[in-house]
Amino acid sequence: MKCVRVTGHGGRERLEIEEREKPEPGQGELRIEVRAAGINFADIMQRRGDYHGGPTPPYTPGMEVAGVVDAVGEGVGREPGEEVVAMVDGGGYAEYALADATGVFDVPEGFSFEEAAGFPVQFLTAHNCLHGWGRLEEAEAVLIHAAAGGVGTAAVQLAREAGAEIFGTASTAEKLSKAESLGCDHPINYVEEDFVEVVDRETDHGVDLVLDSVGGETTSRSLEALRHFGRMVVFGAASGEPGRLRTDNVLFANQEILGYHLGHALRLQPMRVMEAVPDLVQHLETGTLEVQLDRTFTLDAVRDAHAYIENRESMGKVVLRPTDAHL
Numbered sequence: 505m506k507c508v509r510v511t512g513h514g515g516r517e518r519l520e521i522e523e524r525e526k527p528e529p530g531q532g533e534l535r536i537e538v539r540a541a542g543i544n545f546a547d548i549m550q551r552r553g554d555y556h557g558g559p560t561p562p563y564t565p566g567m568e569v570a571g572v573v574d575a576v577g578e579g580v581g582r583e584p585g586e587e588v589v590a591m592v593d594g595g596g597y598a599e600y601a602l603a604d605a606t607g608v609f610d611v612p613e614g615f616s617f618e619e620a621a622g623f624p625v626q627f628l629t630a631h632n633c634l635h636g637w638g639r640l641e642e643a644e645a646v647l648i649h650a651a652a653g654g655v656g657t658a659a660v661q662l663a664r665e666a667g668a669e670i671f672g673t674a675s676t677a678e679k680l681s682k683a684e685s686l687g688c689d690h691p692i693n694y695v696e697e698d699f700v701e702v703v704d705r706e707t708d709h710g711v712d713l714v715l716d717s718v719g720g721e722t723t724s725r726s727l728e729a730l731r732h733f734g735r736m737v738v739f740g741a742a743s744g745e746p747g748r749l750r751t752d753n754v755l756f757a758n759q760e761i762l763g764y765h766l767g768h769a770l771r772l773q774p775m776r777v778m779e780a781v782p783d784l785v786q787h788l789e790t791g792t793l794e795v796q797l798d799r800t801f802t803l804d805a806v807r808d809a810h811a812y813i814e815n816r817e818s819m820g821k822v823v824l825r826p827t828d829a830h831l
């Protein structure tokens with residue numbers, strides 16, 4: 505099978521196409537013929553070697569796929585031919601990938617494989633950060649950073665469905681109009697405006713919840729925008745710098761800082777992560793939530809796909825297509 509290999513930590517030249525044997529499913533696993541694989545920002549951080557506990561090269565990247573079950577291991581209640589979506593522990597950028605059956609679900613009705621591959625990591629993260637971890641309530645104010653990104657566009661839609669007042673940051677007017685079109689009430693171009701000042705101006709007391717995927721100074725400044733008894737969920741460091749917090753601010757304001765990591769939560773508390781799936785699938789099937797598909801690249805163009813995201817051109821989801829044979 506054809507697959508992408510990261511041959512060493514570093515730039516995009518470290519992404520290479522190789523021919524390898526198809527992986528064989530063990531107990532509780534199934535093999536999927538991949539029709540589409542989602543790309544996530546973490547894939548880029550892992551390739552660069554900037555990801556805490558990330559894989560050691562050589563490896564095949566990719567955390568989520570959609571496709572057709574091709575072979576099943578012992579104890580798996582699925583049949584070859586079924587169309588599925590799966591979260592995978594690496595190996596998604598390939599013509600075939602192995603998945604543990606606990607992270608596999610049906611393709612939502614009416615979904616293309618690209619839309620299906622574009623939903624698990626980013627929508628589950630957005631749902632869990634807002635609801636499972638962040639406990640968002642109706643009419644609360646939430647600040648979502650990188651609001652036009654993959655997780656961001658999912659979070660804006662979910663917060664809109666929850667009846668929240670949404671502050672969203674992004675770096676360009678085009679990105680902000682995307683976020684606004686999805687329900688962001690206060691789009692903030694953080695290059696031109698201080699997001700803390702905007703929150704101060706528009707609220708009496710700050711926001712109730714912050715979703716921080718950027719890290720660095722954005723994390724510490726976000727605390728200034730958070731009200732007393734507010735919650736902040738930290739789940740990424742797209743800036744390349746982890747956030748640094750002064751705990752005196754946190755304790756005087758009775759604030760909560762929560763960490764979220766999908767992979768570790770899925771391994772240690774799978775039910776807590778996966779309980780969001782039925783709600784998400786129902787909203788995606790009825791169209792109240794939509795995967796914001798941006799661009800699809802072929803497997804051979806994987807370097808261009810990473811460049812598109814690294815250069816901050818992407819809005820919503822970017823997907824890889826291993827083969828044209830089934831389109």
Ligand SMILES: NC(=O)c1ccc[n+]([C@@H]2O[C@H](COP(=O)([O-])OP(=O)(O)OC[C@H]3O[C@@H](n4cnc5c(N)ncnc54)[C@H](OP(=O)(O)O)[C@@H]3O)[C@@H](O)[C@H]2O)c1
Pocket residue numbers: 543544545546625626629650651652653654655656673674675676679717718739740741742743744764765766767814816817818820
């Ligand atoms: N903890 C978890 O389980 C989990 C799961 C999924 C995602 N994440 C994290 O959530 C974040 C979003 O992931 P995603 O896949 O949806 O990516 P994304 O939001 O589509 O892309 C990242 C965005 O971050 C913003 N950004 C800010 N500083 C940046 C910098 N120095 N370099 C590049 N981008 C920068 C950019 O938006 P602007 O141009 O608008 O600033 C960029 O478009 C990432 O940090 C990712 O690691 C965490």
